[in-house]
Amino acid sequence: MNKKIGIVCYPTVGGSGVVATELGMHLSDHDYEIHFISQTMPFRLKRLDPNIFFHEVDVANYPVFKHPPYDLSLASKIAEVIDREQLDIIHAHYAMPHAICALLAKQMAKKDVRVITTLHGTDITVLGIDPSLTNLIRFGIEESDAVTAVSYSLRDQTKKLLNIQKEIQVVHNFIDTDKLEEPSDTDKLKRRLNIQSDEKVMIHISNFRKVKRVQDVIHVFHRVQQSIKTKLLLVGDGPEYGDAYQLVQNLGLQDKVIFMGRQDNIHDLFAMSDLNLLVSEKESFGLVLLEAMISGVPSIGSNTGGIPEVIDDGETGYICEVGDVETMSKRAIHLLSEESEWKRQSLLSKARVKELFDAEQIIKRYENIYYEV
């Protein structure tokens, strides 16, 4: 049996939860023993695997506490699992609060462990600017045995914002590129969604937070559908859902925009799509771009965070400035109307994801880091 790794993550829907869970499942295939320590079962952890264990964190809720002390319960659970299961490594996804909890657990546990922290973005871009948390996040990063960030942009931003001395290695996010299941009957799905065979499909998938700028997606679509027969799939749910819905009504687009809510089978959705939009204000990586690329769907992305590291501008989609819906629309119209150019970019998207973001390649990077520490 190989090393024993504890993975601490936010298990609910979200890129970091997906990455942490997929990492655990791949490591288990490489004969590591994996222990997820979290509040609920990671949502992608569906298969039965004798190398994978899940330890639930119970949060104490006594009347004396105004807020249940989740972080302390988590630290205590991590320490308990380290000693009981004899873990070698804790891999914390997010510095805040997971790395801090892992470091506290390391001090509490009798068995010595190494702490690896992966930065996914939100703890740095949102919490890092809060002066009351800066020192805590810096501590979590500096005291970890190794730190990774999901993009060069996030690494540079973290170093600058928090004045970090420690080396931060960039390990991009990944996707399985060789185990792709055949998509469901795309024509049938389109018929059921009332998408005509001569219509193009644009798609946006996110958690509808303000930073995702879903309204820009709708404004781009509004311009595109004036010259090209197109439908827009809006997939996901979150705080901006209501406003997005209202904007669609105001622009009279209700027959052309399909709100799909949260969906699991992203692969089926991309199989019927021609163009993906991720035009966020902040985005440390943009995992959904990989899901689009593997299905041969080019993306229009904003010039922010890690997005330009994923989309090769003019080759696998286009990079436009945040909020520049005019240019985004022009690029979208170009791609959707020039069939040979779309085909070229579609093929290049599949090739790029296999070359740079393939799971096996990236998992090896993590394994090397585990052995280094």
Ligand code: GMT
């Ligand atoms: O984008 C979100 O709001 C969710 C967040 C998360 O915690 O999953 O995503 C972050 O981590 C992903 C996985 O590394 C990245 O692909 C996303 O770009 C990043 N989100 C932001 O930076 C806003």
